[in-house]
Amino acid sequence: MFRVEGPFPGYRTTLILPSPDFGNSRALASTVQPVRTMNGTLYTYVKNKRGRKAHVWEFTVAKEKSLEAKAFVDAYISSVIRITDHEDVIHLGNLTLNPLELTGDGRANGWPGGEAYRFALQLEEKV
Amino acid sequence: MYLRPSRHGGFARNDAESAYPELWAGLTGAWVPALGASVSSRAVNNVGTVIEDLSGFGPGMFGDGPTEIRGEVAGGPSLQFAATTLGYVEMSHPGGRLFRANGATIVVHKQKTDGTNRNATIFGNVAGVAAAICRLYAPDASGNAVFEFGGNTGTNELSISGLTFGDDVWVCRAGTRGLYVWQNGVLVGSSSTPVTFSNNTTTWRWNGGVSTSSDLCRSKVMLTFDRELSDQDALLLSRDPLAPFVVKHPLKLIAGGGGAILDNDISQSLNLGQDATPTIERQVSASSTLALAGLAVAEIGVEKNVESELGFTDLAEGFVFPGDIQHVSHDLGLTDSAVGDNASTEEPTSSLALIQSVSVVGPTYVDVHVIMGLEHGAGGSIGVPWLPIEVEHSLGLSQLAGRARPQSVTSTLSLTGAAFRRQEVQSTLSLVQTVAGGEGIDLSTQNVNLSHVVLVNAAFLRSFLHNNFLQQSLTYFIDNSCARKEYNRYQGEGEGDGIEEKPLLFNSDFVLESLSGPKLIVRLRSPEMDDRDRSGFNRVNRETRGGELNVFSDPAWPNINTLLVTITALKQTKIEELQEFLLTTLGQQIKLQDWKGRSWAGVITTPGDVATEDERNAWTMSFEFEGEPYEGQAIDDRIAFDQYVLPVGPVEREGDPGALSLDQYVSATLESP
Numbered sequence: 178m179f180r181v182e183g184p185f186p187g188y189r190t191t192l193i194l195p196s197p198d199f200g201n202s203r204a205l206a207s208t209v210q211p212v213r214t215m216n217g218t219l220y221t222y223v224k225n226k227r228g229r230k231a232h233v234w235e236f237t238v239a240k241e242k243s244l245e246a247k248a249f250v251d252a253y254i255s256s257v258i259r260i261t262d263h264e265d266v267i268h269l270g271n272l273t274l275n276p277l278e279l280t281g282d283g284r285a286n287g288w289p290g291g292e293a294y295r296f297a298l299q300l301e302e303k304v
Numbered sequence: 305m306y307l308r309p310s311r312h313g314g315f316a317r318n319d320a321e322s323a324y325p326e327l328w329a330g331l332t333g334a335w336v337p338a339l340g341a342s343v344s345s346r347a348v349n350n351v352g353t354v355i356e357d358l359s360g361f362g363p364g365m366f367g368d369g370p371t372e373i374r375g376e377v378a379g380g381p382s383l384q385f386a387a388t389t390l391g392y393v394e395m396s397h398p399g400g401r402l403f404r405a406n407g408a409t410i411v412v413h414k415q416k417t418d419g420t421n422r423n424a425t426i427f428g429n430v431a432g433v434a435a436a437i438c439r440l441y442a443p444d445a446s447g448n449a450v451f452e453f454g455g456n457t458g459t460n461e462l463s464i465s466g467l468t469f470g471d472d473v474w475v476c477r478a479g480t481r482g483l484y485v486w487q488n489g490v491l492v493g494s495s496s497t498p499v500t501f502s503n504n505t506t507t508w509r510w511n512g513g514v515s516t517s518s519d520l521c522r523s524k525v526m527l528t529f530d531r532e533l534s535d536q537d538a539l540l541l542s543r544d545p546l547a548p549f550v551v552k553h554p555l556k557l558i559a560g561g562g563g564a565i566l567d568n569d570i571s572q573s574l575n576l577g578q579d580a581t582p583t584i585e586r587q588v589s590a591s592s593t594l595a596l597a598g599l600a601v602a603e604i605g606v607e608k609n610v611e612s613e614l615g616f617t618d619l620a621e622g623f624v625f626p627g628d629i630q631h632v633s634h635d636l637g638l639t640d641s642a643v644g645d646n647a648s649t650e651e652p653t654s655s656l657a658l659i660q661s662v663s664v665v666g667p668t669y670v671d672v673h674v675i676m677g678l679e680h681g682a683g684g685s686i687g688v689p690w691l692p693i694e695v696e697h698s699l700g701l702s703q704l705a706g707r708a709r710p711q712s713v714t715s716t717l718s719l720t721g722a723a724f725r726r727q728e729v730q731s732t733l734s735l736v737q738t739v740a741g742g743e744g745i746d747l748s749t750q751n752v753n754l755s756h757v758v759l760v761n762a763a764f765l766r767s768f769l770h771n772n773f774l775q776q777s778l779t780y781f782i783d784n785s786c787a788r789k790e791y792n793r794y795q796g797e798g799e800g801d802g803i804e805e806k807p808l809l810f811n812s813d814f815v816l817e818s819l820s821g822p823k824l825i826v827r828l829r830s831p832e833m834d835d836r837d838r839s840g841f842n843r844v845n846r847e848t849r850g851g852e853l854n855v856f857s858d859p860a861w862p863n864i865n866t867l868l869v870t871i872t873a874l875k876q877t878k879i880e881e882l883q884e885f886l887l888t889t890l891g892q893q894i895k896l897q898d899w900k901g902r903s904w905a906g907v908i909t910t911p912g913d914v915a916t917e918d919e920r921n922a923w924t925m926s927f928e929f930e931g932e933p934y935e936g937q938a939i940d941d942r943i944a945f946d947q948y949v950l951p952v953g954p955v956e957r958e959g960d961p962g963a964l965s966l967d968q969y970v971s972a973t974l975e976s977p
Contacts, residue, residue, distance in 0.1 A: 204913060
């Protein structure tokens with residue numbers, strides 16, 4: 178189970194999602210800009226961003242759940258939210274996705290609405 | 305043969321009757337109630353009982369206190385001293401006449417009857433001056449045996465500790481050779497400093513000598529000599545204080561029947577018994593030597609039957625006719641028994657020699673039998689268990705039968721050795737059979753049966769389990785060319801050697817190591833096969849208006865080497881470790897050891913590359929590393945051409961030739977592909 182709550186810390190809305198698809202990722206937000214001079218000397222310019230990490234989860238849900246997710250994103254796009262992921266790891270941060278795309282994934286017999294939609298959540302941790 | 309002295313069997317009364325006449329030399333006093341000393345009960349409670357002197361030199365002794373002669377002690381009656389005050393007997397004359405100034409030996413027996421040590425001497429004189437002291441504490445109040453002669457200090461006193469006191473025979477010798485004390489056949493103390501004695505007129509006492517003190521004890525004998533006995537004599541007396549009274553009594557037993565004797569009975573009955581029952585715990589030796597010769601001579605036609613038995617009965621009787629079997633047999637049983645109370649040496653030994661001989665003239669049947677049974681038993685129920693127990697059989701059998709025919713020699717011997725308590729069992733058997741001459745009707749046979757048995761009272765079994773302790777693993781490698789993936793970097797045809805490649809080190813880890821700050825090391829699995837080693841250049845490409853391409857690159861311009869790796873199937877903990885490393889070493893030079901074992905120095909330029917979880921707890925991450933290998937680490941990456949390459953034909957150059965510093969040219973003819 179994937180739990181999304183917002184805004185932090187006074188939660189007013191909780192979004193429950195199924196576990197994400199395989200392919201979730203995490204990456205450092207830090208960047209390195211290498212600059213090499215003509216004599217071969219290498220200089221690096223870094224942005225460590227305090228070690229923050231950027232997470233991406235992708236979900237396959239029913240149409241209604243995707244709309245619920247869209248409403249959540251619309252409401253808290255600029256707020257700090259809390260995510261308890263499928264491994265019960267808690268992340269605090271901001272949603273960085275823009276735009277949110279709901280992509281049809283085909284028919285889903287037995288699901289509410291009979292259609293499956295995919296979307297991704299991107300979160301950059303707030304340290 | 306000698307007879308033991310006893311009050312009933314008699315004893316030697318002088319040196320001529322004694323088996324040890326030398327022990328009568330210098331014998332100045334011999335009071336031996338064990339031999340039935342004269343008793344004259346002239347008063348109540350044995351007061352005034354006279355113990356006669358047997359030496360013929362000293363006076364008798366009489367008791368003034370509660371002393372009596374009792375016969376309850378084995379070996380004869382003894383004096384019993386039953387009071388701790390005035391419980392002694394004393395000589396009616398001064399004791400000074402018993403010794404000489406520079407030589408004395410006193411033999412005394414003492415059996416304490418209680419466990420209290422007192423300062424009372426077993427013998428002594430009522431000392432007037434210190435130089436006249438001659439006395440023995442056995443023991444004194446502190447538990448030591450103290451022999452004083454000519455004084456009670458310094459070299460005139462011999463104090464011996466560590467002894468036990470019970471039923472003991474003491475021999476004390478003093479004089480020019482110093483002070484010596486034997487106890488039960490053992491020299492227990494000595495001092496080599498000569499001592500002298502001053503005769504005096506004080507009274508010689510038995511179980512007294514210091515004021516009126518006396519000890520509770522029994523005593524059988526006291527002997528005094530006015531000389532220093534030899535060590536051998538002193539040792540003998542300490543073992544057998546009655547040795548001077550052993551009667552010399554040689555026995556001569558002659559039995560025989562000669563001539564033509566019919567119905568002649570020869571019978572000898574001899575009872576020899578030696579009893580060695582010592583009062584001391586030392587080696588015991590008891591031996592009997594007996595030579596019996598039974599001879600029966602008969603004319604032809606008379607049965608000759610000679611037997612020797614331990615009952616000492618020889619028989620010669622009956623008649624037989626010529627050619628009858630002549631039977632000669634010995635039945636002899638020897639039993640030696642040694643019983644001791646301590647762990648001293650005990651060696652029961654049986655020596656038996658049987659010689660049977662039948663000499664026959666004529667073709668009569670000859671049969672010689674030797675039937676012998678030896679049983680040795682050694683029991684370790686007493687003594688010290690770690691001392692060895694030896695059971696040994698030594699048996700020599702010689703059989704000889706000489707006759708024309710047939711000949712049959714057979715030896716059948718069965719030895720059984722059994723040992724308990726970790727003893728070695730060993731049987732050594734040697735059988736030699738010889739058949740000389742005759743006809744080989746019956747082959748000589750040997751039947752040897754040796755059985756070794758070791759009995760073990762305890763068996764220690766161990767069961768060894770290794771369920772969680774020992775593990776086994778097997779690693780194998782099929783060595784063939786495919787498995788080794790033979791690698792030849794040189795691809796092509798024709799002559800020429802490929803550039804030597806450093807052996808692939810597939811077992812190397814992919815290691816990231818920080819070079820500054822805290823030492824961080826991250827070990828990852830080797831990356832995927834799609835790794836890239838990218839080499840970037842700096843050059844200038846210009847195309848003239850006429851369409852001519854001019855390319856320029858300064859050798860001093862740097863080349864940029866970049867490694868692009870993708871590592872898959874990393875666990876989340878490893879991803880977190882890697883990203884922590886990337887954050888800590890952000891923009892800093894690190895050391896990278898690739899899967900070939902080569903080490904690089906450089907910077908990870910894409911720390912923000914995403915790590916994707918492709919499968920459950922299986923993450924994939926890529927990054928780029930920009931750096932250079934350490935010197936000598938990658939010989940294939942920087943090839944040093946040591947031969948010039950000369951192109952065919954002139955080199956066309958544009959612009960300022962000085963701006964180009966190419967010094968490489970091709971001198972070989974390149975073959976077209």
